[in-house]
Amino acid sequence: MEILDMTDIKKRWKERVHAALLEIAAQASPAGTAAPEIGLDAVVAEFPPKPELGDIGFPMFSYAKLLRKNPAAIAQEMEKRLAGASAEASEGSAKAVGPYLNVFFDRGATSAEILMRGEDAGWNASRPMAGRKVMIEFSCPNTNKPLHLGHLRNNILGESLSRITAAAGAEVRKVNLINDRGIHICKSMLAYQVYGGGRSPEDEGLKSDHFVGKYYVMFNTLKAEDPTAEARAQELLRRWEAGDPEVMELWKTMNKWAVDGIKTTDARQGGGFDQYYFESLTYMKGKDEVLDGLKRGIFYREEDGSVWVNLEDIGLDRKVLLRKDGTSIYITQDIGTAIYRHGDWPFEQLIYVVASEQQYHFKALFEILKRLGYEWAKNLYHLAYGLVNLPSGRMKTREGTVVDADDMIDELAALAEKEIAAKGRDASVGDVKAVAEKVALGALHYYLLQTSPTKDMLYDPEQSLSFTGNTGPYIQYMGARASSILRKYEQGEGNAAAGKISLDKLSSDADWALIRRLASFPEALELAARAKEPSVMAAYAHDVAADFSTWYRDNPVLTSPDPDLSASRVALVKSVKATLQAVCGMLCIPFLEVM
RNA sequence: GCGUUCGUAGCUCAGCUGGAUAGAGCGACGGACUUCGAAUCCGUAGGUCGCAGGUUCGAUUCCUGUCGGACGCACCA
Numbered sequence: 254m255e256i257l258d259m260t261d262i263k264k265r266w267k268e269r270v271h272a273a274l275l276e277i278a279a280q281a282s283p284a285g286t287a288a289p290e291i292g293l294d295a296v297v298a299e300f301p302p303k304p305e306l307g308d309i310g311f312p313m314f315s316y317a318k319l320l321r322k323n324p325a326a327i328a329q330e331m332e333k334r335l336a337g338a339s340a341e342a343s344e345g346s347a348k349a350v351g352p353y354l355n356v357f358f359d360r361g362a363t364s365a366e367i368l369m370r371g372e373d374a375g376w377n378a379s380r381p382m383a384g385r386k387v388m389i390e391f392s393c394p395n396t397n398k399p400l401h402l403g404h405l406r407n408n409i410l411g412e413s414l415s416r417i418t419a420a421a422g423a424e425v426r427k428v429n430l431i432n433d434r435g436i437h438i439c440k441s442m443l444a445y446q447v448y449g450g451g452r453s454p455e456d457e458g459l460k461s462d463h464f465v466g467k468y469y470v471m472f473n474t475l476k477a478e479d480p481t482a483e484a485r486a487q488e489l490l491r492r493w494e495a496g497d498p499e500v501m502e503l504w505k506t507m508n509k510w511a512v513d514g515i516k517t518t519d520a521r522q523g524g525g526f527d528q529y530y531f532e533s534l535t536y537m538k539g540k541d542e543v544l545d546g547l548k549r550g551i552f553y554r555e556e557d558g559s560v561w562v563n564l565e566d567i568g569l570d571r572k573v574l575l576r577k578d579g580t581s582i583y584i585t586q587d588i589g590t591a592i593y594r595h596g597d598w599p600f601e602q603l604i605y606v607v608a609s610e611q612q613y614h615f616k617a618l619f620e621i622l623k624r625l626g627y628e629w630a631k632n633l634y635h636l637a638y639g640l641v642n643l644p645s646g647r648m649k650t651r652e653g654t655v656v657d658a659d660d661m662i663d664e665l666a667a668l669a670e671k672e673i674a675a676k677g678r679d680a681s682v683g684d685v686k687a688v689a690e691k692v693a694l695g696a697l698h699y700y701l702l703q704t705s706p707t708k709d710m711l712y713d714p715e716q717s718l719s720f721t722g723n724t725g726p727y728i729q730y731m732g733a734r735a736s737s738i739l740r741k742y743e744q745g746e747g748n749a750a751a752g753k754i755s756l757d758k759l760s761s762d763a764d765w766a767l768i769r770r771l772a773s774f775p776e777a778l779e780l781a782a783r784a785k786e787p788s789v790m791a792a793y794a795h796d797v798a799a800d801f802s803t804w805y806r807d808n809p810v811l812t813s814p815d816p817d818l819s820a821s822r823v824a825l826v827k828s829v830k831a832t833l834q835a836v837c838g839m840l841c842i843p844f845l846e847v848m
Numbered sequence: 849g850c851g852u853u854c855g856u857a858g859c860u861c862a863g864c865u866g867g868a869u870a871g872a873g874c875g876a877c878g879g880a881c882u883u884c885g886a887a888u889c890c891g892u893a894g895g896u897c898g899c900a901g902g903u904u905c906g907a908u909u910c911c912u913g914u915c916g917g918a919c920g921c922a923c924c925a
Contacts (some may be wrong), residue, residue, distance in 0.1 A: 294865090302868060313865050314905060324905085353868070395925090435925070532925095560865060561924060568851075569921095576923040583925050610919055612852060640918075670892085676887060692887095704861065708854065709918060716860070716874065720887040723861080723873040730887055738884055746884075779862055795872080802888065811884050848887080 258377060260775040262344060263298055263309055267357050269349075271296045271312050273334045273416035277327070281320050285735040291316065304766060307348065307355030314352060322354030358772075360765055361756045367771045368754065371827025377835060379661040379775035380422030382782055388426045388598060391606035392519065392526070396433040397441040398466035400518050400658035402712070403608065406641050406701045408573055409841060411606040412524040413787040414636065416839045421782035426598055429526040430590065433508050434533040439489040441469035442503055443482070448475075454510055460659065462514025465507055500590065518658050522694065523841045528597075539589025540581050540843035542625060543574045546831050551624050564620055572617055573834055587618050588625075595629060602632040602786065609637035609707065636785055639709035641701070661714070665693035668718050669726075673848075682847050691843035692726050693718070698841045699725030703791040723795055727843050732837065736846040739811050742823050749823045752816025759821050767804045767825070771832050787840065801829045 271293050279288040301310040313324040313331070320327060328349035335347045335354075342363035348355055365738025368378040394400060400408075411427065419425040445468040454464035476482040492500045519525060535817060543560055546552045552562045552574060560575040574585050581589075591603065615635035623631035643656060670689035671681060682688045700717035704710045720726045740750055759768065773792070781789035810822040837844045 297865075297867085299864085299867070306868080310868080312906095314867065317905070351868070424893095432925075437925085488893090555856090557923090561923095570851095573879095573923045578923085580923085582923065609853070609920090611925095613920055614925095616852090637853085672887075679885085681885085700860095708861090711860065712872095713860070717876075721874085724887095726887070727873090730885085734885060734888085741884065776864085784864075786864095788862080789864075792872090801870085803890090805884080806889055809884065813884095 260381070260779060262358065263776070265344065266347070267293065267296050267298055268308065268309075269335060270331065270354065273331050274316060276334065277330060278316075278320060281322075291319065301350075301353070301355055304762070304769065306350055306353075308345070308358045308769060310350070310353045310355040312353055325349070328352055328354045332693035338597065358769070359758055360768070363772050364756050364759050364764075364768050367768050367828050368756075368759075368824045369828075370771070370831040371824055376831065377420060377774075377778075379778060381775075381779040382418060383422035385423040385539040385601045386426070386598070387418050387423045387601065388428055388594065388600040388603045389418070389606065390428045390430060390603065393430045393432060393607070394515050395437060396431060396465070396508045396515075397437050397469045398511075399460070399462040400515055400644070401655040401660060402641050403655070405522070405658050405661065405697065406638060406710075407606055407608070408519060408522050408524050408638065409698050409701050410638055410706055410787060412522065413698075413790070413840055414604065414606070414785055416841075417781050417787060420835070420839055421778055423782075426528065426600070427524075427526045428528045428530060428594065429537070430530045430532060431512060432532050433512075434493070434536060436486055436490055437469070438504070438508075439486045439493065440472040441465055442488055442500075442507055443486050444468040444475050445507065446503070454514075460514050460517070461510035462512075462518070463657075463659070465511045465514070521659075521662060522698070523843070530594070532586070535590045535593060536581060536586045536594050537589075539585040539587070540579075542574065542588055542592060543585055546621075546625050552694055562617075562621055562624070564617055567620060569617055569620070571612070572621075574621075584614065584618055584621070587614075588621060591618070591622060591633070592627065595627070599629075601629065602634060603629075604634045604636055606636045606638070608843055609639055611635070612637050634785070636706060638706035641710055644711060644713050652665075662690075662693055662697065663717075665697055665714060665718060666690045668714070669693045669696070672718070672720065678848070681776065688845065688848055691845055691848060692729060695729045695837075695842040695845075697725070699791060699794075700775050702787045702840055703795075705788050706787065725840075725842050726848075728794050728798045728833065728837065728842060729848055731801050732830065732833045733845050733848045734805070735826050735833065737803065738805070738826055739823070740846070741811055741832060747811030747813075747819055748816045749811060749819035750816075752818070752820035754821050754824045755817045756821075758815075758818045759825060763804055763807060764825070767800045767829070770800045771828060774832060774836075790836055790839050794833070794840060794842070797829065797832055797836065801833075 271291065274296070275290050275518040276289070278291060282288045295315065296311065298311055301307045313580050316327055317324045328351070331354045332349040333345055343359050345356055348357060389411055392404065392408050394404060415427050448471055449468060454461040457464060459467065472482065479485070489500060493504060543552060547554060547560055552560050554560050557577040558579070559573055559577040561571050561573055563571050565571065572584065573582060576582060590739050594600070594603065607615070611649040612635065619630055619633045622633065666689045669692040670685060673682060673685055673689060679685050696717040700712060703723070717724055718726060720730070741747070777789055777793040781787060808822060811819060811824055813819045813822065834844050
């Protein structure tokens, strides 16, 4: 069977509508005069507010003036014109509804396509971003302390966006830039030298990144005891830059502890990277580029020897690129790193997932790369995201300190475990701890992704885990319910095995509501990928789960007396499950067969 | 002060390139389990989309101003 792609059907209808409009326009204009121009882009399609109005709609308002007709009349004429069109039956039909021209999909053809999902692992054939190479940078931790709540949002945004972009057909490369050098690193090293006594994380029974973080905090203790602490840290940095063997040895050891621990947390979230960059290896890059730009007159040198760029013409400031002593600063490194990466893997687009406090920095960075003449610089994108706040109270740690990522997940898992016990599900789920961890991650990830990245958000752990409503666990629960039905079917319950799948059995409005939702998957995916908005997929996941929940309450699957009806519904449940699995995968919400 | 960004129901959030009666969830109130898992479902109440102008046939969406919050404006990263 030929696979129907709803996105394509929509596009083809758009073209038909466009063609018909041109015909009307040509007819309406007096002989000898040019027909008014209507671009294909001027044809907009949207979803009618109620399903009975149609599946997609085209408002006719904007052509009224051009065609000197009222929108309703245009819609009428469009309907007549398109009725006879040689559109294949499977493409549906168009009907005038007031000032709108609405298209009704052919239910049978759509259903047939949807039912294939359950049987075909490669059902997602939509590839709107095919052929594109997209590099996505996220996480970028410092190696002086463990990840915190903000990193969890960063990680999940980056990971989810990567998966969505890949699902949309692009080739994706996830990269992480480890900030493993600098004064802050030296502070934890110094504190360890003073207080560590050569102990290892194992000796203290701490996760290795938490161990390093402990000494970073202890630097404050040192500062209170020793007024020269800051100076000593600076001295350590100088020795590091000089390659002092003793300092390098300590640095390597502590960095490994930090990075190993951080990687464990990344893996816990389900993420990972295709390539790691280390600031200690890249921070020298960029200087040559700046000097080259200076030679070409893109930058200028002040009397003290420092090198600057003037971005005032685009509403930014003057920025320093090289200090008067000739050393690099932050933005210089980023210039170098971007160029270096493009050499590594010639991306078409590079997306930086970085907190919105750095918006200014990235504007400047992108502009500088553009001025240096890099063609790809126009495709650099800063995915800025806001802060994660917690409701004041229990979860908020003392002022000034941040909520640790591992602690947060631990706490969520403990709550989930309690809930499983409270529901009396311990026996059914088997490995309670493993399931609780997955529920915790589903809760956390969905909650973090449902909000648009740009906004600051309030993370309420209790609410995210509440298991009722717009939450990750709700979506997981619907996945588990679907799985449960299919499991029983496999075990021979009901009479579906004796029936055969019939599209006629899935033609009710209730069926159509669910099928239409499943059919809009390619649109949701394309929008999410194009707009770089995992929240679109999150909303879609919830919609699918909610529609399924409504549907299966009134549509018994295995207990229906009609074998054909039963078999058809089993097929539909399979495609619901396949869809939920795919979408949950993109959102890093673990799919659970049982919970 | 300048710049960026956010402001939608009591609370947390959606609202796709401007379009048909602004949607979910929580909370409140009222219903539905001898029925495939009630971690569910159904219903009711609740909004002058911060405010004021403007563009448009049409504005929550675009523009200007204004109020309020967040962030940024280092030879830090």
